[in-house]
Amino acid sequence: MFRKLLAILLVLMLTVPMALVSAESVSLRFIDVSPSPARQEYFEKTFAKFKEETGITVNYESVPWDDAANKLTVLGTSNQLPDVMTTWAGWLGQFTSAGWVRPLSPYTKGTEDQYADTVTKLVWKGENELYGDTYTVPDGMMVKGVFVRKDWAAEEGLDLDPHKGWTYAQYFDAVYKLTNKEKNGYGTSFRGARGAFDPLFVYLQSFTGGKAYADDGKALFNSPECVAAYKTWNDLYLNSAAPKDAINWGFIEMVDNFTGGLTGTLINDSEVAATCIANMKDDQWMVMPMPKSDVDGKIYNTVNSPYAYSISTHSKHPDEAWKLIEFLTRPDNNIEYCKLTGLIPIRKEVGDDPFYGPDGYYATFMQQINDPAMVVPCAFGPFSYTDMHQGMMHEEMQKYLLGRQDAETSLNNVAKELETRMIDYLAANPGSKVEQPKGLSD
Amino acid sequence: MDTTLLIFLLVVVVLFVIGFLLLRHYEKQNNNAARRLKLAAQPYAFIGPVLILLLLAFGWPLINSFIMAFQNYKLTAPNAIRFNGLDNFQKLFDDSDIWLIITNSFVYVIVSVLGQFLLGMILALALRRKFRGRGVYQALVFLPWAFSAFVIGLIFRWSFNGEYGVINDLLVKMGLITEKIAWLGTPGLSLLVVILAMIWMGVPFFAIMILAALQSIPADVYEAADMDGCGPIRRYFAITLPYIKPTIIMTLLLRTIWIFNSFDLIVVITGGGPANFSQTLPSYMYTKAFSSYDFGLAAALGVLLIVILGVYAVFFLRVTKYNKAGDF
Structure with missing residues (x-):
């Protein structure tokens, strides 16, 4: 009798939990690659709402931005990627070629009219051109601008009007005027370390009509005009319009030294506005649009999303993962998220929020993305360039800044490597074409 | 699997x-x-x-x-992993910065080990005799050994910050400099800062080990030397040094290998910059593995490190006649 009871008990112990597990709702893993207490609170709160509405549990994971590329790469190679990830556009070449992210066109098809033009005409169009499908849904949009110390500019008598804009020549002039070493003030938050080539690349493309490569894959951004532009850009550091330490500055140092009062201008994305709002007085800062090209008068500016939601191919619940992305980008949730993180919403329905109106903090950014003169220049390429972005690009620039090599060699080394990869890519992908610059009017 | x-x-x-x-x-x-x-x-x-x-x-x-080390092993292209012969080694020695990095590695190791050893020896000799407050003093000077390299790295990074760092501030106030020095942005100085941090962190190790060896020397040997009229310098070279030679050899060997392998301070303080001027072989290996994801090249660097350290260990033990050390 005892044995029978024991056997029944054992069977129950084994089967009941299994039955409970199978009856339990779907559980998703979500990873944020740019965590902060505020973001974590937002996501956890939103996931709780999502569970109430759908019954699907979402487990929040995070990895600090500096380690994010490593972590996702390791997770990807070990087939452990979470269901939904926040990813950066620069990783997409690597992720798509490795087959780590799922095409989203089966989900997004037919819904395009709900999204802002910046999403459909720029991000998705670009992904389709480069990778053959839509792989991400932006968490919000950002566009670059020049953050300026309004009080310093007034002291120097600079007439800065965001509506009129300015050219690169006027921008460089302003930077030098804002440099006052006696007051321990420098004209610009110069980026000398990781990511240093990004804003410089856009400036160089203002001499190439926004192009990076010719149709055969040959680099265009190392022409004599571009080499001269390369020197002009780096002269800001060499002529002491930036602190000498700036050779080691990345994103954090640039922003900290602008908001901390050491530098007078900062070229960066609209997401920095949130930091300025939090740390500076309204009469201390303003945003100017990116300077117009000295060649054709157009504004070459990147429009992208800081991070975008994607579904990993390792996900066993892609439909539920898509439901989560839909929920996160639903107008009410998206606008709350964008206000928190300093982004521009991705849905058309929220475009008239006063926060993003002509008197709001984002007025200059909104003005730029509605400006027919704005052109989005080409990216480095559809191939993986993570290694170059993490090393060679800024190292070559640093060697020039330190006088270890001339400007031509420095720029040509980067151009040659990118050109080789572009030509290899074109050869390995018959039918593929070199990316073209895009405007919202296209 | x-x-x-x-x-x-x-x-x-x-x-x-x-x-x-x-x-x-x-x-x-x-x-x-x-x-x-x-x-x-x-x-x-x-x-x-x-x-x-x-x-x-x-x-x-x-x-x-x-x-x-003999594979094209890039995490950015996990579908293209294959054997590529000696390509990684070829790439390594074709790198225009490799000789700078190798030179940096040797400068970093030699100066750090010597600095740590000399200061550690002085500290151990100073702490050998009892004096009032020795325990507290000893605890304080041994403290850096208890800190993590990450914390020490952050302390030095901020102390030597060109704009806000305490070092520039002190030097300006003392009238030694008029212009702020970009310690971390100047070739040569950035490596110097890392070396200073490494010396500061490693002095207690030598001091602890040498002090322990010093305390094991029998007092009667010194008494006999005193009776023979032996002066302090002769006493140091004829008694102290031979007695602690095995400890010195072993600590020098270990520290050299540890310092040669260490990259944490470099990554935290300078990230190897500017333009690889404070990069050493292990920190470069780390960068290649976890920034460029080129594990094949990083493994080739690892093999090079093993060869260098292996040759060094054999050479060092032979030259110092470790087997005969401590024989009287």
Whole structure:
């Protein structure tokens, strides 16, 4: 009798939990690659709402931005990627070629009219051109601008009007005027370390009509005009319009030294506005649009999303993962998220929020993305360039800044490597074409 | 699981099974011989489990890194991993910065080890005799050894910050400089800052080890030397130094290897910059592995490191006649 009871008990112990597990709702893993207490609170709160509405549990994971590329790469190679990830556009070449992210066109098809033009005409169009499908849904949009110390500019008598804009020549002039070493003030938050080539690349493309490569894959951004532009850009550091330490500055140092009062201008994305709002007085800062090209008068500016939601191919619940992305980008949730993180919403329905109106903090950014003169220049390429972005690009620039090599060699080394990869890519992908610059009017 | 790892495990298991079967075979054939063999085999049986763990924890990664050194192993292209012969080594020596990095590595190691050793020796000699407050003083000067390299790195990074750092502030206030120095942005100085941090962190290790060795020298040897009219310098070179020579040799050897392998301070303080001017072989290896994801090239660098350190260890032990050290 005892044995029978024991056997029944054992069977129950084994089967009941299994039955409970199978009856339990779907559980998703979500990873944020740019965590902060505020973001974590937002996501956890939103996931709780999502569970109430759908019954699907979402487990929040995070990895600090500096380690994010490593972590996702390791997770990807070990087939452990979470269901939904926040990813950066620069990783997409690597992720798509490795087959780590799922095409989203089966989900997004037919819904395009709900999204802002910046999403459909720029991000998705670009992904389709480069990778053959839509792989991400932006968490919000950002566009670059020049953050300026309004009080310093007034002291120097600079007439800065965001509506009129300015050219690169006027921008460089302003930077030098804002440099006052006696007051321990420098004209610009110069980026000398990781990511240093990004804003410089856009400036160089203002001499190439926004192009990076010719149709055969040959680099265009190392022409004599571009080499001269390369020197002009780096002269800001060499002529002491930036602190000498700036050779080691990345994103954090640039922003900290602008908001901390050491530098007078900062070229960066609209997401920095949130930091300025939090740390500076309204009469201390303003945003100017990116300077117009000295060649054709157009504004070459990147429009992208800081991070975008994607579904990993390792996900066993892609439909539920898509439901989560839909929920996160639903107008009410998206606008709350964008206000928190300093982004521009991705849905058309929220475009008239006063926060993003002509008197709001984002007025200059909104003005730029509605400006027919704005052109989005080409990216480095559809191939993986993570290694170059993490090393060679800024190292070559640093060697020039330190006088270890001339400007031509420095720029040509980067151009040659990118050109080789572009030509290899074109050869390995018959039918593929070199990316073209895009405007919202296209 | 990786096939090569499976094969490796299988070989280890098979070797143990063969050993066990042989033992049983001899046991059956000859009882006396079996007993002798059993006794002889006992130490190996005891160290067996640890040996297996060591082989798994160190042997396998070592073998795997040797294999990777001859592969195109990039995490950015996981579908294109294949053997590529000596390409990684070719790429390594074609790198225009490699000789700068090798030079940096030797400067970093030699200056750091010498600095740590000399200051550690002075500290140990100073702490040898009892004085009021020695315990507190000893605890304070040994403190850097207890800090993590990450914390020390952050302390030095901020102290030597060109704009806000305390070092520039002090130097300006003392009138030694008029313009702020970009310590971390100037070739040569950035490596110097890392070396200073490494010396500061490692002095207590030498001091602790040498102090322990000093305290083990019998007092009567010094008394006899005093009676013979031996002066302090002669006493140091004729008694103290020979007595502590084994400790010095071993600590120098260990510290050199540790410092040569360390990259944490470099990554935290300068990130190897500017333009690789404070990069050493291990920090470059780390960068190649975890920034560029080129594990093949990083493994080739690892092999180069093993060769350099192996040659150094053999050469050092021979030159210092370690086997004869401490013989009087």
